[in-house]
Amino acid sequence: MRTDKPGHPVHTLTTHELRHYRRALEHSLKGIPAGAPVRELLHVRLAEVLAEEEFRARPQMACG
Numbered sequence: 718m719r720t721d722k723p724g725h726p727v728h729t730l731t732t733h734e735l736r737h738y739r740r741a742l743e744h745s746l747k748g749i750p751a752g753a754p755v756r757e758l759l760h761v762r763l764a765e766v767l768a769e770e771e772f773r774a775r776p777q778m779a780c781g
Contacts, residue, residue, distance in 0.1 A: 720738075720741045720742050720745040720759065720762070722762070723738055727765050727766055727769050728769055730769075732773070735766060735769060735770060735773075736770075738766055739763065739766045739767070739770065742759055742762055742763040742766065743763065745759055746759050746760070746763070
């Protein structure tokens with residue numbers, strides 16, 4: 718399965734787009750053998766998505 722980077726930075730994706738991208742990355746990782754060089758790239762991308770999802774889930778402090 719191909720998992721291309723989205724056309725926009727991860728932080729600008731909608732919640733739906735972010736979830737879809739995460740699922741695509743997770744699915745791709747299941748199908749790639751251990752030790753394949755592309756796994757590292759997919760893990761980096763997945764970590765970026767998970768960090769963004771975690772950031773969005775945190776309550777944000779109001780300014781002012």
